[in-house]
């Protein structure tokens with residue numbers, strides 16, 4: 001399927017349904033920067049990629065992905081901006097890595113008030 005904003009091909013399970021449009025994660029998060037009262041976030045979760053690789057937990061992550069993962073676990077959830085600042089990387093980079101962490105079922109995006117937070121996959 002195509003992202004309704006940037007037009008990139010995105011696997012269906014990676015699309016977010018935001019304000020009546022299917023968007024890729026980057027666009028969904030970008031849109032989130034402009035708070036809207038009635039966003040609807042329906043997140044479809046991919047489980048196949050990781051399983052097919054036979055990986056579990058934090059195995060197979062890059063160092064940066066692991067640091068983001070650790071930070072999310074320790075903080076119990078933080079916005080991409082906070083994670084980026086804490087780890088000294090760009091917010092864009094954090095968002096890019098999040099899609100990997102999502103595929104690995106390690107972290108996901110969750111809406112908290114007007115903010116999208118990165119949270120551990122399983123709630124503590």
Ligand SMILES: [Zn+2]
Pocket residue numbers: 003004005006007008023024025026027028
């Ligand atoms: Zn997009």
